[in-house]
Amino acid sequence: MKLFKGLVIAGLITATSLSAATWKYAFGEGTSDPQGIYATAFKSFIEDNSRNKIELYKVGSLGEETDMMEQTRAGLLHFLGQSTGYMGGTIPEMDIFTVPYVMPTDTKQLDYFFKNSKVVNEMLPTIFHKHGLELLSIFPEGEMAVTTFEEFHSPEDLKGKKMRVMPGSPILVETYKAFGASPQPMSWGDLVGALKTGMVDGQENPTVWIEAYGLDDLTKVLTYTxxxxxxxxxxxxxxxxxxxxxxxxxxxxxxxxxxHKTILQEAQKLDAYGLGRIVRTNPNYKIVTLTEDERKVFKEKAKAVQESFASKSDSNKKIMTQMMKDLDQAEKNAK
Structure with missing residues (x-):
């Protein structure tokens, strides 16, 4: 099946020329989602400033996330937009963005970090080269929220709960184990059915995704951890x-x-709009923000995951060390 997909895509790709070319760009979300907004802005800039064309392939068009990564590394696709959470299996260092309680939730700090981080702008591009990729951008889409059928305030409350996590990220599995739950790696395409049938007890995503795809209608509580x-x-x-x-x-x-500039402006709006629409259209849906004391317990559990990431390789350790320096600068300089 993968070979068939590859042959189909290869048949679509036109040869690059100096005068004009058609480039293929696949991304792991819908056109109106953050990755789609980025891709559309990228396409517009290319086509407004050259004779080159961009053909966009949204989520599901060319298989699962792992398929798109393989196709890009093989040269069957020219550009790839993908959640960092899916990339840890291919590029282990990318799991740094998934390690719990490392990245801030303050949007100004995040913007400063992604613009100025040595990890993002110097270290990761070199690592991407080893995997046959040229890193162009990393950007935030929104704060993670957890949706469940039952309210929780501690790891004890999550004990035994089956939580869907994105496939391809060992750190996500470790995170929810540390949080007391039973992680279930599962593709996005299988998530809705799993929630409807009770195969899983919850999942995590940014608010904009939860609202846009009706995940609030399939669960009872949204929690900001x-x-x-x-x-x-x-x-x-x-x-x-x-x-x-x-x-x-x-x-x-x-x-x-x-x-990148376009999505930094739009992603913040989308997250706020998503929460606003949930409150308006689903008034009985419970919204919970864990207190600082409640978060302290989860943060303590997260230390083992942070240490695990750093211990996996010298490269991971260097990334983690520099990440802490970059985030410290972001906290001091973000305005």
Missing amino acids: GHGHFNASVSANKKFYDGLSKRDKKLVQEAAEFA
């Missing part, structure tokens, strides 16, 4: 990128910068 943000990355096939002319490389970098 403060444990992290949902982040996405955009990358290009490295061989394709390296083969571009200087003019087209500059074009791609400027398009990524333009799209």
Whole structure:
């Protein structure tokens, strides 16, 4: 099946030329979701400033997230937009964005971090090269919220609860085990059915996704634990990128910068709008924000996951050490 998909995609891809080309860009969300907004802005910039064209493939068009990653690394796709949570299985260092209670929830700190972080702008691009990819951008989509059928305020409350997590991230599995739950790696396409049939007791996503896809209608409680943000990355096939002319490389970098600025403005609005729509359209739905004392217990459990990430490799340890420095600067300088 994967071979068939690859052949179909390969048949669609046109040869890159200096005068004009059609580039394929797949992303793991819908067109109106953050990754789709970024992709649309990227496409607009490319097409407004060159003869090149971008063909967009939204979530589900070309298989699952792992399929899109394989297709991009193989050169069957030119650009890939993907949640960092799906990438840990391929690029272990990307799990840093999933480690609980590392990333801040303050949007100004996040914006400063992604613009100025040494991890994002210097260390990860080199790591991506080893996997056949050119990193173009990493951006936040919204604070993670947990939706469940029953209210919880401690790891003890989550004991034995089956929590869906994104496949491909060992750290997500470790996180929910530390939080007392039973993690269930599962594709997005299987999540709705699993909630309807009781195969899982809950899941995590940004508020904008929870509202847009009706996950609030399938559960009873939304909880802000403060444990992290949902982040996405955009990358290009490295061989394709390296083969571009200087003019087209500059074009791609400027398009990524333009799209990054666009999504930083829009993602904050989407998250707030998502929560507002839930409150208006689903007034009986319970919204819970854990207190600082309640979060302290989860933060204590999260330390083992943080240590586990750092212990997996020297590269992970270096990423974690620099991440802490970058986040400290973001906290001091964000305005």
